[in-house]
Amino acid sequence: MHLFHYFLAVLIIVQAAGQQSQSISWNSFKRRYDKQYIDAKEEQHRRIIFEDNVAKINRHNYEANLGLHTYTLKVNNFADMTHEEFLRKMVRRSKTNIATKVSKTFHRHTYLPPSNVVIPDAIDWTEKGAVLSLIETQGQCASNYAFASKGALEGQHFLKTGKLVRLSAQNIMDCSDKYGNEGCNGGTMEASYQYIKDNKGVDTEVSYPYEAMEGECRFNRTNVGATVTGFVDIPSGNETALQIALATVGPIAVSVDASHSSFIFYSEGVYNYPNCSKTELDHPFFLVGYDTLINGTFKQDYYIAKNSWGDSWGLNGYIWMSRNNNNQCDHWPPNSPDLSPLDYCIWDEFVKVINWNKVTSKTTLIQELKKAVKKIRKDVVFESCNSWTNRLYRMAQHDGDY
Numbered sequence: 001m002h003l004f005h006y007f008l009a010v011l012i013i014v015q016a017a018g019q020q021s022q023s024i025s026w027n028s029f030k031r032r033y034d035k036q037y038i039d040a041k042e043e044q045h046r047r048i049i050f051e052d053n054v055a056k057i058n059r060h061n062y063e064a065n066l067g068l069h070t071y072t073l074k075v076n077n078f079a080d081m082t083h084e085e086f087l088r089k090m091v092r093r094s095k096t097n098i099a100t101k102v103s104k105t106f107h108r109h110t111y112l113p114p115s116n117v118v119i120p121d122a123i124d125w126t127e128k129g130a131v132l133s134l135i136e137t138q139g140q141c142a143s144n145y146a147f148a149s150k151g152a153l154e155g156q157h158f159l160k161t162g163k164l165v166r167l168s169a170q171n172i173m174d175c176s177d178k179y180g181n182e183g184c185n186g187g188t189m190e191a192s193y194q195y196i197k198d199n200k201g202v203d204t205e206v207s208y209p210y211e212a213m214e215g216e217c218r219f220n221r222t223n224v225g226a227t228v229t230g231f232v233d234i235p236s237g238n239e240t241a242l243q244i245a246l247a248t249v250g251p252i253a254v255s256v257d258a259s260h261s262s263f264i265f266y267s268e269g270v271y272n273y274p275n276c277s278k279t280e281l282d283h284p285f286f287l288v289g290y291d292t293l294i295n296g297t298f299k300q301d302y303y304i305a306k307n308s309w310g311d312s313w314g315l316n317g318y319i320w321m322s323r324n325n326n327n328q329c330d331h332w333p334p335n336s337p338d339l340s341p342l343d344y345c346i347w348d349e350f351v352k353v354i355n356w357n358k359v360t361s362k363t364t365l366i367q368e369l370k371k372a373v374k375k376i377r378k379d380v381v382f383e384s385c386n387s388w389t390n391r392l393y394r395m396a397q398h399d400g401d402y
């Protein structure tokens with residue numbers, strides 16, 4: 001108990017010194033997102049992670065206030081998860097990347113943008129009725145590829161038939177294993193399209209509802225909502241071609257690097273993260289349009305993307321991603337991500353390694369931290385970890401005098 005009073009005292013000082021934080025308290029966070037933990041120990045563990053994320057978010061917003069960022073962050077449903085845990089459960093694809101290997105056998109076509117087309121300065125397919133107004137929630141399951149591919153397909157189906165039919169992500173997840181998709185462990189859009197094409201359709205969501213876990217394939221031809229006749233790859237790295245495709249074809253499924261906390265806690269503004277990767281593309285979602293933000297002399301192009309992380313995430317479930325900015329975070333299928341271990345925060349490991357039963361005072365905390373630091377891998381870059389870990393680590397190194 002002493003331990004947590006101590007942590008909280010430090011935290012309060014940090015926040016008070018920071019800024020006018022509009023931060024949400026632990027109790028209101030639990031209420032708002034209906035959080036339940038198995039026991040008090042688990043809750044304390046979650047609370048420390050939460051406070052750490054809140055501190056990170058507040059710091060970013062403080063910097064955004066100073067004009068250092070073009071977007072702000074906010075506490076959302078994921079604030080009680082560590083970075084590593086989030087990536088594992090929501091984003092990260094399996095290491096095997098079977099889908100990428102299998103996809104080499106797919107019949108690929110490369111997008112040839114029409115010539116002599118006049119491309120509008122902005123387009124938003126949500127305003128044209130091609131996108132479900134509902135924001136979907138994949139839950140703790142890396143089925144993002146299924147939501148991204150069906151989202152783009154719903155748009156194509158609408159543009160062809162005038163009917164917006166909600167399609168089944170669960171159908172894709174359950175039935176496309178042999179194309180290399182791996183249920184809740186990730187997959188690709190190409191594998192999903194190839195499955196729907198070969199299967200001659202995908203069921204409607206109403207007939208085959210989402211369960212956030214992989215099950216038996218229960219495809220039923222009676223309930224097919226849409227079919228795929230083919231799919232094309234847009235030439236990689238060419239944002240002009242992507243803009244033409246978005247303007248003339250409709251919503252487009254893409255993969256981006258979504259592995260950073262700034263993405264996970266994105267609130268609003270144009271997401272512009274210079275360190276975003278162009279090769280480690282781990283998160284599929286779909287683009288529904290593009291536009292330009294103009295504020296005085298400041299101009300910033302952006303894509304409008306729809307995510308599958310619920311409506312508490314981002315701009316009511318959407319994100320504005322920087323556009324014509326050297327292909328930042330990339331936006332291209334196909335993809336073969338493998339996150340760098342350096343991107344992971346080691347907080348999880350820290351918490352696991354520390355023998356919390358022995359921690360009864362600041363002195364014993366320091367002793368346990370020292371042991372924990374020795375046990376933790378040396379190849380982890382501490383700078384990439386959260387401020388709490390840094391602080392604890394430095395405390396351990398400096399005998400608590402830090």
Ligand SMILES: *[C@@H]1O[C@H](CO)[C@@H](O)[C@H](O)[C@H]1NC(C)=O
Nearest residue numbers: 207218219220221222223224
């Ligand atoms: C397929 O769906 C139809 C219509 O919902 C239903 O009547 C039929 O029983 C289903 N078939 C199977 C095998 O579940």
Ligand SMILES: *[C@@H]1O[C@H](CO)[C@@H](O)[C@H](O)[C@H]1NC(C)=O
Nearest residue numbers: 112113235238239240241244
């Ligand atoms: C990008 O695509 C546009 C439209 O098809 C094309 O005119 C242009 O040459 C392409 N740029 C590169 C670098 O391939």
Ligand SMILES: *[C@@H]1O[C@H](CO)[C@@H](O)[C@H](O)[C@H]1NC(C)=O
Nearest residue numbers: 260262273274275276383384
């Ligand atoms: C971007 O990466 C560089 C090199 O790894 C690092 O020094 C820098 O702090 C990073 N910037 C941000 C905003 O994360």
Ligand SMILES: *[C@@H]1O[C@H](CO)[C@@H](O)[C@H](O)[C@H]1NC(C)=O
Nearest residue numbers: 067269293294295296297298
């Ligand atoms: C426009 O820029 C000004 C000055 O940088 C800033 O205070 C304001 O918040 C910006 N407005 C929007 C809508 O971003």
